[in-house]
Amino acid sequence: MAVRKKQAKVCRIxxxxxxxxxxxxCGSSNLSEDWAGYLVIIDPRxxxxxxxVGIDTPGRYALKVR
Amino acid sequence: MTMTDTNESENKVYAIKTTAKQERxxxxxxxxxxxxxxxxxxxxxxxxxxxxxxxxxxxxxxxARIEQLVEMVPHARVVLHGDTSFGEVQHFLSxxxxxxxxxxxxxxxxxxxxxxxxxxxxxxVDTGKEEITxxxxxxxxxxxxxxxxxxxxxIDRRDDEH
Numbered sequence: 001m002a003v004r005k006k007q008a009k010v011c012r013i014x015x016x017x018x019x020x021x022x023x024x025x026c027g028s029s030n031l032s033e034d035w036a037g038y039l040v041i042i043d044p045r046x047x048x049x050x051x052x053v054g055i056d057t058p059g060r061y062a063l064k065v066r
Numbered sequence: 067m068t069m070t071d072t073n074e075s076e077n078k079v080y081a082i083k084t085t086a087k088q089e090r091x092x093x094x095x096x097x098x099x100x101x102x103x104x105x106x107x108x109x110x111x112x113x114x115x116x117x118x119x120x121x122x123x124x125x126x127x128x129x130a131r132i133e134q135l136v137e138m139v140p141h142a143r144v145v146l147h148g149d150t151s152f153g154e155v156q157h158f159l160s161x162x163x164x165x166x167x168x169x170x171x172x173x174x175x176x177x178x179x180x181x182x183x184x185x186x187x188x189x190x191v192d193t194g195k196e197e198i199t200x201x202x203x204x205x206x207x208x209x210x211x212x213x214x215x216x217x218x219x220x221i222d223r224r225d226d227e228h
Contacts, residue, residue: 038113047109048152064161
């Protein structure tokens with residue numbers, strides 16, 4: 001299994017893992033490659049984790065962004 | 067009170083053992099598998115960096131369902147028996163800054179970078195940037211070096227009496 005060579009970027013504002021050059025949700029290009037912890041929210045309406053973190057859209061997030 | 071009240075506390079948290087360093091891949095694959103198999107309900111997958119080799123899965127289902135999920139996901143190995151409550155894992159959601167526990171005068175060992183293995187005394191702590199400025203212990207002239215908070219290991223705190 002190939003190791004993920006290029007570290008994905010994370011939006012500093014909404015903590016969402018971003019593929020391109022700008023965040024798809026908030027449109028911000030304030031991205032960071034230095035992040036830790038990974039969170040995949042599948043059903044934000046039922047998830048206690050999503051409620052605790054304050055996430056209301058499904059997606060991939062980072063727990064901590066520097 | 068109605069019978070249809072959805073009780074959030076019914077959600078359980080299961081720990082799934084994964085192949086080393088494949089935690090994020092497993093989390094992505096779990097999401098994919100859950101999307102394809104609607105009978106498996108997983109609401110969220112959490113991968114705290116502190117917990118190497120495991121992913122945490124939030125689900126209202128019983129362990130058998132999660133075992134079924136593990137069968138479908140590459141690099142996922144086994145579900146740990148017994149579930150956890152949300153309360154026990156929520157501290158992972160608010161990671162404390164890496165410089166907590168480090169203060170001026172703390173003796174640290176650099177664990178990365180060109181000065182790896184050197185001991186140093188902390189001169190300044192920048193909580194916002196999570197950086198610390200240290201001076202090497204055995205250096206003749208004091209040269210301040212700024213390193214990331216996670217690049218050091220605390221050896222001794224100044225206020226410790228032993």
